[in-house]
Amino acid sequence: MRAFRLILTTLLLALAGCGTPTTAQVVHLSQLHPLPTNALSGVIPLRVAVAAVISPKGTVESYQPLMDYLSAKLSRPVELVQRRTYAEVNDLVEKGYVDVAFVCTSAYIDGYARFGMELLAAPLVKGETVYYSVLIVPADSPAQSMADLRDKVFAFTDPMSTSGRMYPTLLVRELGSTPDQFFARTFFTYNHDDAIRAVAQKLADGAAVDSLVYDYALARDPDLARQTRIIQRSPSLGIPPVVVNPGLRPQLKAELRNALLGISSATPDGQRALLALGVDGFVAIDDGAYASVRALLTQAGAVSP
Amino acid sequence: MKSVLSSKLDQFWAFAGGVSIRAKILGIVLALVALLGIGITLQVRAVLSRTMDTQLREQSVSISRDLAARSTDLILINDLYALQQLLLDTQSNNANVRYAFIIDNQNHILAHTFGQGFPPELLSANSVSVTEHHHTLTLDTDEGVVWDTAVPIFGGQAGTARVGLSEANVRRSVDAVTGQLLLTTLAVSVVGISAAAFLTWLLTRPILNLVQAANAIGNGDFTQRVKRWADDEVGALSEAFNNMSSALARAQEERVERDQLRAQYVSGVIGAQEEERKRIARELHDSTSQSLTSLLLGLRTLADGCDPAMQQRVNELRTVAARTLDDVHNLALQLRPSVLDDLGLPAAIQRYVDDCRSRYPLRIDLAVRGLDQQRLPANMETALYRIIQESITNVVRHANAQTASVLIECHNGVVRAVIEDDGCGFDPSAVELRQPHLGLYGIRERAELLGGKVVIESAPGQGTSLFIAIPCRC
Structure with missing residues (x-):
């Protein structure tokens, strides 16, 4: 009987054993302590x-x-x-x-x-x-100017961005409309990288982005050059x-x-x-x-x- | 150890041998099903546990990686609220996730799912270097085993994501499957036992039939035949048994036939002997006795005309002739008393006993009951007469007895004869073992030819009793 128990224990241990390391210390998940406030280091960054x-x-x-x-x-x-x-x-x-x-x-x-x-x-x-605001569309888009983007989806970058929002809004106003009326839909990406990607992935039919960011993005990811093209460039901006x-x-x-x-x-x-x-x-x-x-x-x- | 083992084995054999075949087969089926069921259950449980542990580990890694990727921007733009929401969403969308938290590269906790407070040992329980893809280990917690994975966020620049997956769900699933399997085993056991019980009935039915038939043969009934239920080994045994029964029946028939032939032969011999004695007795009576009587008459006539000396001689011859006539008369009587044929057994026995009383110094008591109305068949009368004649001869020759008694009665279809004496007695088994005593053998043979039985009770110094019982139609 004792031998049988020994064999059974060995068997169970063998079945339970696996290669994952286990910490010796028992963690008490239900005993919650308040988090310490982060001590300020002597040097102010x-x-x-x-x-x-x-x-x-x-x-x-x-x-x-x-x-x-x-x-x-x-x-x-x-x-x-x-x-x-x-x-x-x-x-x-x-x-x-x-x-x-x-x-x-x-x-x-x-x-x-x-x-x-x-x-x-x-x-x-x-x-x-200086830099420019560039109006970009997907590479295979037939659009030649802002006028061709009527009733399309347009991606803005940040509500306060000159190149990503102010300049395209100006273009729409010059066409005698407002972005709300002119575009079928608009959305904010909050940064220029994502606006470029939104156009490359045809999530948006057009976007206006910072020329510096666009050039930098193309340099890092040549695919973007094949997927997007510039149809208009703003006058130089500070x-x-x-x-x-x-x-x-x-x-x-x-x-x-x-x-x-x-x-x-x-x-x-x-x-x-x-x-x-x-x-x-x-x-x-x-x-x-x-x-x-x-x-x-x-x-x-x-x-x- | 060896002796303990062998004694255990003996115990086992005693137990296994003591139960019926039905119990053995049921035991085998039950043991097999139970072994198989428990073996499979253990194996499935082990494999399932391993598989689900692996899945849990992979899930832990994938959730952590996902969380790290999605939290990067939130950490960089310091959107702690969205980060907290992301952790809570991750926890609520994955039932196995026990906790998730994010620490920055200064090892400060940015967000976690514990609500108020944080388990103090958890932070240092796992860590990952920036070059590692992930680092997973199992933590022993007060709520069971937790798979903790640490993943560096944005190459460690944005901190570390930690996710803990509880094994509780996995254990529950494994236990549920184990329970199901055990239930299935139980159900299969029930079905198996039912099937085995039926099978056992099929198997033991012909064997029980064989036992019954063998018992019947033991009791002399050779007509019993066993039905052949199936074309298997037991079927072959049944057939062999039936063949054996037939052979035994044939042998029995032959034996009976042989016995009958022998009985016929013996009774023929006895009959011929009796006929021959009768003829000799008649010859002695009719021819020799007449001649002797003529001789006596002749001698008397001769004596009348002679001188006294001659007359003396003739009278002496007459005495011799008369004694010879008497002897011939006795001889004829002993060979075949005509009174047995003419007056029946009681008169013949009475006459024989009277004769013995006159010739031997022996007191003989005789009682005959139940035979005064009818006569027994001739062969039975002859047999009983000869048996009593032989018995009394034995008493006179060997017993050295003072008294003997003869009782004959016919009652309820059985003729009983009892011959007792107060002589020296003997050991019947020793006498019969040594060599068949011809007198006793003859008694037994005559009784058995008529379907009767002979019992001898005797011991040295105790006298002898001879019981004879013969069935008859009276």
Whole structure:
């Protein structure tokens, strides 16, 4: 009888045994303790907000080398902060929750008007500080201009985006209509990457996107070039700037400006950061560069952000 | 150990041998079904457990990977509310998910499904390096085993997703299947036992028939035949049994026939003997006695005309002739008393007994009952007369007895004769074993030819009793 029990136990053990490691400690799932509040580390990081021009992941990939560069330059950790909309980032800048922000052109114009958002620098692309809004359609679409997109599905990027919403709205207004009446349906993708993909996958019949983002996306994913084509290009627009809260400490503001303006492809860190961003460098810029955009926004009229 | 084993084996054989074939077959069926059922149940349970564990593990990995992919953007844009909703949706859409939570790259918990509070040991229970695809292990929890998978989010830059899948549902499913299988086994057992009971009945019916027929043959009934139910081994046995019965019946017939022939022969011999004795007795009586009587008359006549000396001689011769006549007379009587034929058994026995009393110093009591109205068949009278004659001769020759008694009675269709003496007695079995005593053998033979029986009761110093019973029609 004892032998039988022994055999049975061995058998059951053999049946139950499997290769998965098991922790020795018993976890008590029903005994819940309050979570500890995260202790503040001694060093306060530099908080850098980046508006959602491209997807959150794409933003990290593009901006992390620059963050590393700034961290090294300023000898303090840098935290990359993202939000879904431009408005949320503007809000972070206004309330001083972030020290510096990469915003969209129209977000700057709005922030400037609202609380005097201050320009720190602007990226230099192909020797210029301008960009364009490009109207794209699927590669096999017969559309030649905005007029051909009547009663189609149109993808906007962000409600506050100059290239993704203000410019196409202006085009529709020039045709004597409003987006609500002109298009069969519109939707927001909240970043330019997704708008391009929406067109490539024919989820939308058209979209207007940031030319810098479009070029960068095509460079990374050549398939997109075969799936989409540009049917219209806007006049040059002031490039999305780097901004700060007007109340930021002047010393930090100067350090940041110097760090950005001094970034050079001569150093490996600088080269990596610029390559990831797809820009040549950063230059100082003044509010005058955005006059044309302001005029365009006025033309676009009562488009609420 | 060996002796224990062998004693256990003996116990088993004693038990297995003690139960009927029906119980044996039912036992075999039951044991087989139970073994098969339990074996299959255990095997299915083991395989099912393994398969479902594998599925649970794969599910754990796929849910974690999915969660990690979908939470990336939410973490990057710091949408903690949507992140929390994503975790809750994941939990509510997957019954096996016990918990899910997201930790950032500083090991701070961003969102979790526990509501108020968090189990303190859980956070450190599993981890994954940024280069790993996932890391799964089983956690022992107070709610049973949980498969915990950790997956890095966005290459670890956005943190780690952790999902725990409880085995409870899997265990329940396995237990349910086990229960079903055991129930099925039970049902099959019932069907199997019914079928086995029927089969056993089929098998044992011819065997029981054989037992019945064998018992009948043992009791001398050779007419019993066993029905051949099936064309199998038992059927062959039945046929062999029937053949044996037929052979036995034939042998019995032959034996009876032989016995009859022998009886006829013996009775023929006895009859011939009696006839011959009768003829000799008649010859002695008619011829020799007449001659002797003539001789006596002649001698008397001769004596009348002789001188006294011669007369003396003749008278002596007359005495011799008279004694010889007497002897011839006695001899004729012993060979075949004509009184037996003329007056019947009681008178013949009476006469014989009287004769013995006069000749031997022996007291003989005689009683005859139930034979005064009728005569027995001639052969039976002869047989009984000879039996009593032989018995009394034995008493006179061997018993050295003072007294003997003879009782003959006919009652209820049986003629009984009892001959007793107060002599020296003997051991009947020893006498019969040593060599058949011709006198006793003759008594037995005569009685059995008439369908009767002879019983001898005797012991040395105890006298002898001889009981004879012969059926008759009276």
